[in-house]
Amino acid sequence: MSTATNPVERVQQAFEREYGRPCEALVRAPGRVNLIGEHTDYNDGFVLPMALDRAAYVALVPRTDGVVRLLALDLDQRGSFDVASARRRDARGDPHAEEGGWLEYPRGVAWALQEADAHALRGFDGVLASDVPRGAGLSSSAAVELVIAAAFQKASGFVWDASEVARRMQRAENHWVGVASGIMDQLVGAAAVEGHALLIDCRDLATRPVPLPPGHAVVVLDTGTRRGLVGSAYNERREQCEAAARTLGVRALRDADLAALEARASALEPVVYRRARHVISENQRVLDAVTALEAGDAVSFGRLMDASHESLRHDFEVSSPALDQVVAAARSAPGCRGARMTGAGFGGCGVALVDDDAIDAFVAQVAETYARTSGFDGTFLVASAAAGAGRVDLDPA
Numbered sequence: 001m002s003t004a005t006n007p008v009e010r011v012q013q014a015f016e017r018e019y020g021r022p023c024e025a026l027v028r029a030p031g032r033v034n035l036i037g038e039h040t041d042y043n044d045g046f047v048l049p050m051a052l053d054r055a056a057y058v059a060l061v062p063r064t065d066g067v068v069r070l071l072a073l074d075l076d077q078r079g080s081f082d083v084a085s086a087r088r089r090d091a092r093g094d095p096h097a098e099e100g101g102w103l104e105y106p107r108g109v110a111w112a113l114q115e116a117d118a119h120a121l122r123g124f125d126g127v128l129a130s131d132v133p134r135g136a137g138l139s140s141s142a143a144v145e146l147v148i149a150a151a152f153q154k155a156s157g158f159v160w161d162a163s164e165v166a167r168r169m170q171r172a173e174n175h176w177v178g179v180a181s182g183i184m185d186q187l188v189g190a191a192a193v194e195g196h197a198l199l200i201d202c203r204d205l206a207t208r209p210v211p212l213p214p215g216h217a218v219v220v221l222d223t224g225t226r227r228g229l230v231g232s233a234y235n236e237r238r239e240q241c242e243a244a245a246r247t248l249g250v251r252a253l254r255d256a257d258l259a260a261l262e263a264r265a266s267a268l269e270p271v272v273y274r275r276a277r278h279v280i281s282e283n284q285r286v287l288d289a290v291t292a293l294e295a296g297d298a299v300s301f302g303r304l305m306d307a308s309h310e311s312l313r314h315d316f317e318v319s320s321p322a323l324d325q326v327v328a329a330a331r332s333a334p335g336c337r338g339a340r341m342t343g344a345g346f347g348g349c350g351v352a353l354v355d356d357d358a359i360d361a362f363v364a365q366v367a368e369t370y371a372r373t374s375g376f377d378g379t380f381l382v383a384s385a386a387a388g389a390g391r392v393d394l395d396p397a
Contacts, residue, residue: 007129008392011059014073015127023059023127025154029146029389030055031132032139032188033220033351034342035197036308037286039316041182043241043279044203044252046286048210049184050218051192053384056130056143057392062155063123068110072102073129079103083121086110105141108176109148112168113158124155133379135226137343141177142185145169146389154391162191162388163205180235192388199290203254210290212385213298216337217359221330221350221366222379223322234344237275237316244268244276253279278315282308302338302353306331309340309350318345322374326350329369334358 008026015023030051037047066083079102086107113119128147132140146169153160166186173181187205188198196209212218241253247267248256258280265273285304292300309327313319323341327350330339335358342351354362363380370378 007055007057007131010073011057011127011129012394014071014129015059015061015125018071018127019061019125021061023394024061025151026057026059026392026394027147027150027154027390028055028057028392029143029150029189030192030386031143032185032192033218033349033383034184035218035351036289036305036340037282038308038312038342038345039237039241039318040254040279040282040286041184041200041202042238043245043283044254045279045283046254047184047200047202048197048286048289049188049192049200050197050212050383051188051386051388052132052138052220052381053386054130054132054138054381055386056128056132056140056147058126058128058147058151060124060126060151060154063125065123066121067123068106069123069125070103070106071127073127075102077102079106081107081110083110083114083123087114104177105144105172106148108172109145109152109169111176112172113149113152113165115168115171118164118168119152119156119158121152122156124151126151133222135348136222137348138220139185139189141173141179142169142181142189145172146186146189150389150391160390163187163207165389166190166205188388190388192386194387195385197293197385199286203252208290210293211296213293213296213301213353215356216298217354217356218383218385219330219352219354219359219362220342220381220383221326221339221352221370222381223320223326223347223349223370223374224376224378225320225322225347233318233346237318240272240275241279244272244279247272248276254283256280258284274315274317278311281311281315285311298337298353302336305338305340305351305353312341312345316345320345320347322347322376323350325374326366326370326378327352329366329373330362332369333365334361336362 193209335355339352
């Protein structure tokens with residue numbers, strides 16, 4: 001049994017056990033936390049995520065054929081398929097194909113990379129492991145998609161274009177896995193710059209690295225609760241936003257401002273008005289947050305985080321008791337500049353900006369306060385802004 005405690009060591013040791021030889025390459029793709037800009041992506045708006053120093057990893061040896069053999073270490077499950085059957089979306093005649101479950105993510109990645117003859121793929125023998133918490137709203141599934149894409153890139157030698165790969169991974173998520181996600185998770189996971197958040201324009205996918213304020217850290221506040229009923233609630237809110245845009249006569253709520261919303265308020269159902277007010281104000285908060293961060297103004301950025309949470313709680317109604325409790329605990333703790341829920345809502349994680357010199361006291365107080373008020377034991381991750389997907393240098397030893 002391995003004594004390794006980090007995923008880099010774990011995948012390398014497991015690869016040697018599984019295949020009887022050392023791996024030849026190691027690739028990674030990060031999880032992410034969204035600092036501000038929630039439910040703006042499908043309204044053609046702006047988001048400001050940050051790639052995490054928690055990631056999915058694949059240790060691999062390229063093959064000369066199209067067969068992929070993969071051990072999912074965290075699940076202790078093995079699977080294999082031929083990239084040709086994934087391209088056809090038909091496993092018949094493929095002696096390696098195993099359909100269903102976790103293997104649908106790698107097969108969907110192979111399909112998306114080959115769609116429209118974009119990339120000729122070779123297979124690989126690999127081991128996959130991740131330390132991105134699953135189900136917490138930190139983009140664990142996009143990290144898996146991107147690390148498999150990076151493994152195919154290493155095995156096949158195609159040119160890595162972050163935006164193009166992100167679009168294809170979104171197609172894998174939408175049209176193979178069947179989850180109607182936006183592109184934020186895949187794009188920040190592919191294109192992030194170390195030490196920076198990434199401003200994404202969800203209309204044209206333009207990106208801009210934004211420096212984080214010196215002397216401060218991002219803390220992810222995992223409530224220990226997982227999201228429920230997000231699918232129906234998410235679809236309902238998308239429909240409400242689309243209805244508001246039609247009434248306002250704009251292509252998407254990104255094109256409206258609060259003055260236009262107020263002028264047409266009487267024509268909107270009250271709940272639709274509130275949904276639109278959140279999206280329009282949240283878009284502006286993202287732009288204001290970029291201005292604050294580029295000026296090194298942690299105080300203003302923190303206030304925008306606080307305002308975002310209140311808007312998500314009252315206007316968009318996607319918070320939860322646990323999220324409200326962890327955010328309140330964070331705001332009352334030493335060194336906190338601001339805190340908010342992050343992700344789709346109804347459970348999962350919050351995020352806070354905290355003074356570096358108060359981190360230990362902050363985490364200790366939030367843990368105690370949150371456990372006492374909620375009855376849950378939270379997990380608190382002090383995060384660094386990582387780079388996007390790519391190769392990890394192997395230790396020559």
